[in-house]
Amino acid sequence: MATVYNWQLKRDMAYLYEGQRPKRQIAYVFDTNKCIECQTCTVACKTTWTSGKGQEVMFWNNVETKPYGCYPLRWDLKTLELLGEQSWEGETYTGKTVFEAAPPGERVLGYRPEVEDYASPNLGEDVIAGLVEKGAFFQGVHQVWMFYLARICNHCTYPACLAACPRKAIYKRQEDGIVLIDQSRCRGYRECVKACPYKRVFFNMVTRISEKCIGCYPLVEQGEQPRCVQTCIGKIRLQGWLSAPEAPRRDNPIDYLVYVRKVALPLYPQFGLEPNVYYIPPVHVPRDFLVQMFGPGVDAAIAAYRAAKDDPELLGALLLFGNTPRIVTSYKVQDQQAIGYDEAGREVVRVPFQEPVYIRPYFDAERGVYRHNIT
Amino acid sequence: MRKLLFLSLLSLASLALAQSEVRVRYVNVPADAFPAQDPLAALWQRAPVTRVTLLPQTVTTPSLTAPSVPWLEVQALHNGTQVAFLLRWPDATRNASIDVDRFTDAVAIELPLDHQAPPSFMMGHPGGRVHIIHWKAIWQEDLDQGFQDVASLHPNYWVDLYFFADTPVPLYAEGEFPHHPAARSFKTPEALAQLSGAYVRNPVSILDRRVPVEEAMAEGFGTLTSQPKQNATGRGVWAGGQWQVVISRPLVTDDALDAQLGPGLRSVIAFAVWDGGQQNVGARKHYAPWVPLVFEELPQ
Numbered sequence: 083m084a085t086v087y088n089w090q091l092k093r094d095m096a097y098l099y100e101g102q103r104p105k106r107q108i109a110y111v112f113d114t115n116k117c118i119e120c121q122t123c124t125v126a127c128k129t130t131w132t133s134g135k136g137q138e139v140m141f142w143n144n145v146e147t148k149p150y151g152c153y154p155l156r157w158d159l160k161t162l163e164l165l166g167e168q169s170w171e172g173e174t175y176t177g178k179t180v181f182e183a184a185p186p187g188e189r190v191l192g193y194r195p196e197v198e199d200y201a202s203p204n205l206g207e208d209v210i211a212g213l214v215e216k217g218a219f220f221q222g223v224h225q226v227w228m229f230y231l232a233r234i235c236n237h238c239t240y241p242a243c244l245a246a247c248p249r250k251a252i253y254k255r256q257e258d259g260i261v262l263i264d265q266s267r268c269r270g271y272r273e274c275v276k277a278c279p280y281k282r283v284f285f286n287m288v289t290r291i292s293e294k295c296i297g298c299y300p301l302v303e304q305g306e307q308p309r310c311v312q313t314c315i316g317k318i319r320l321q322g323w324l325s326a327p328e329a330p331r332r333d334n335p336i337d338y339l340v341y342v343r344k345v346a347l348p349l350y351p352q353f354g355l356e357p358n359v360y361y362i363p364p365v366h367v368p369r370d371f372l373v374q375m376f377g378p379g380v381d382a383a384i385a386a387y388r389a390a391k392d393d394p395e396l397l398g399a400l401l402l403f404g405n406t407p408r409i410v411t412s413y414k415v416q417d418q419q420a421i422g423y424d425e426a427g428r429e430v431v432r433v434p435f436q437e438p439v440y441i442r443p444y445f446d447a448e449r450g451v452y453r454h455n456i457t
Numbered sequence: 458m459r460k461l462l463f464l465s466l467l468s469l470a471s472l473a474l475a476q477s478e479v480r481v482r483y484v485n486v487p488a489d490a491f492p493a494q495d496p497l498a499a500l501w502q503r504a505p506v507t508r509v510t511l512l513p514q515t516v517t518t519p520s521l522t523a524p525s526v527p528w529l530e531v532q533a534l535h536n537g538t539q540v541a542f543l544l545r546w547p548d549a550t551r552n553a554s555i556d557v558d559r560f561t562d563a564v565a566i567e568l569p570l571d572h573q574a575p576p577s578f579m580m581g582h583p584g585g586r587v588h589i590i591h592w593k594a595i596w597q598e599d600l601d602q603g604f605q606d607v608a609s610l611h612p613n614y615w616v617d618l619y620f621f622a623d624t625p626v627p628l629y630a631e632g633e634f635p636h637h638p639a640a641r642s643f644k645t646p647e648a649l650a651q652l653s654g655a656y657v658r659n660p661v662s663i664l665d666r667r668v669p670v671e672e673a674m675a676e677g678f679g680t681l682t683s684q685p686k687q688n689a690t691g692r693g694v695w696a697g698g699q700w701q702v703v704i705s706r707p708l709v710t711d712d713a714l715d716a717q718l719g720p721g722l723r724s725v726i727a728f729a730v731w732d733g734g735q736q737n738v739g740a741r742k743h744y745a746p747w748v749p750l751v752f753e754e755l756p757q
Contacts, residue, residue: 133619133620134619134620135619137651186522194557194558196557249680249739269681270661285557289652289655289659290662
């Protein structure tokens with residue numbers, strides 16, 4: 083075991099290999115407040131990557147309803163139960179990670195799902211957290227909460243799948259930090275399936291080896307965001323590059339959201355993998371639940387997010403979501419517009435803070451028709 | 458270096474542990490009468506039985522914490538050109554399918570490439586290569602029952618379409634379930650690309666397997682590599698709570714990656730057994746360290 087620094091836990095931790103951050107790290111920010119669980123991302127991923135034989139119930143991307151939704155079944159509850167008490171002192175995690183809590187003879191603490199656990203990919207959909215009082219009616223604020231959690235591989239800095247593979251068939255690419263399973267080297271031992279606490283590695287019963295999200299690397303290599311990001315109609319996703327924690331760049335929208343303003347938080351950071359999908363937490367959900375899920379930064383993240391409308395730099399970063407297929411590596415705010423640039427410094431997106439309003443006449447004389455919607 | 462020393466000590470300890478040897482009995486039979494694929498042949502009665510104690514693999518992680526197979530019985534025959542090993546072990550459950558939570562029964566033999574200085578029995582070590590021959594129950598099932606496909610595991614799966622699959626009949630026949638193309642009907646590069654393991658010719662993902670065994674080589678933990686040239690064959694049957702598996706190969710091959718064997722040779726052999734019902738897989742296995750292996754001379 084080596085000792086590595088996990089910035090999300092604010093401390094050193096044990097990991098099987100020496101820490102070596104990639105040249106750049108793929109990272110995503112998902113705004114849970116905007117997700118409507120239309121599953122367009124899920125279908126885009128499914129039709130692109132997992133429509134083959136043996137992938138019938140395999141979803142590299144899924145969207146589940148929290149608190150009860152889960153795919154595979156109870157993935158989060160099971161790992162949380164296995165891990166036992168998880169405690170934070172301020173911003174420092176004082177509990178054990180899945181690496182530190184590994185039982186004798188194991189590299190990682192984990193469990194392997196059963197085949198039935200994958201059988202209901204959208205179990206718990208739209209199920210709310212409690213009961214609705216008799217006679218209740220909608221008064222502008224929902225009385226019982228739920229929210230949608232979109233999930234993909236976190237392309238972790240310290241992947242548990244990679245650590246668990248006895249064949250070193252899993253690797254993290256130096257050029258972009260994407261975690262891949264070498265399909266010619268894997269022998270289907272399923273140690274990775276067992277180790278990944280997010281259960282983002284899947285076993286293919288036909289090829290008899292394991293498969294996982296590939297971060298749409300053929301797109302990313304061409305400067306384009308992955309399919310799940312491009313197709314998101316709610317514009318909840320932004321993919322980009324996360325700098326090393328000691329060198330954040332303020333003009334990098336991912337760095338700004340994650341490191342500078344800290345509005346986007348990792349999912350279950352206490353597992354210790356330093357996951358690289360960051361979530362803007364839902365503003366309406368009980369804080370205890372959110373702290374368990376996203377760590378101690380929840381209150382500050384929600385406060386900053388709520389104030390975004392009066393915060394041009396933050397608003398600008400949020401407006402880049404879903405407005406370009408290109409990967410935005412830097413941005414600036416100018417004249418009430420958010421402007422995004424690609425790696426070569428070319429402008430790839432320009433979003434006004436306020437969409438212009440065009441009022442068209444009620445009667446269109448040219449076409450001889452009346453308009454019902456004139457804006 | 459310290460690891461090597463540790464493994465060498467383990468090897469010495471294992472030799473001390475071994476109470477007997479595997480004697481490869483010479484039988485004067487032609488190739489077609491040699492039981493290369495017949496674990497139930499009467500000829501096996503002529504081979505002495507060696508019982509080998511199996512140990513749970515706990516040297517490296519992941520390890521086997523709950524062993525379930527206490528021993529393995531070995532018999533061996535050669536006819537001057539071929540060698541066959543009959544391996545018999547108790548296993549109450551026959552596990553010959555694979556899914557996320559299903560594991561196959563399996564057995565393997567290991568031979569050193571250098572008979573004078575065998576490397577670590579634990580998959581060899583860097584510079585000390587071993588030759589390993591695997592047999593797996595699911596591969597036997599692929600041969601006996603046809604490729605173990607989605608329909609074998611989940612007969613009620615409903616799938617609208619598999620992209621690019623070569624379907625001899627329409628996907629939907631009137632009033633019937635959709636036709637499910639077998640994995641073997643994925644032939645074009647576009648179709649095979651949907652089966653990434655098969656597309657890159659991963660030896661685990663072979664759709665048209667011809668033998669239930671695989672020849673591999675290794676130089677330490679995690680280095681198992683399928684050999685480009687496959688010379689071995691075998692067959693396994695399960696009955697009455699035990700597996701009987703034959704693994705056979707030519708004594709001498711033109712493959713530089715194979716251990717070369719022959720009459721009069723004194724070497725060593727090691728074994729591994731996986732109990733699929735107990736989720737044994739990979740390093741989670743039972744093993745027996747080097748056991749002396751003696752080939753009988755040809756009669757003068």
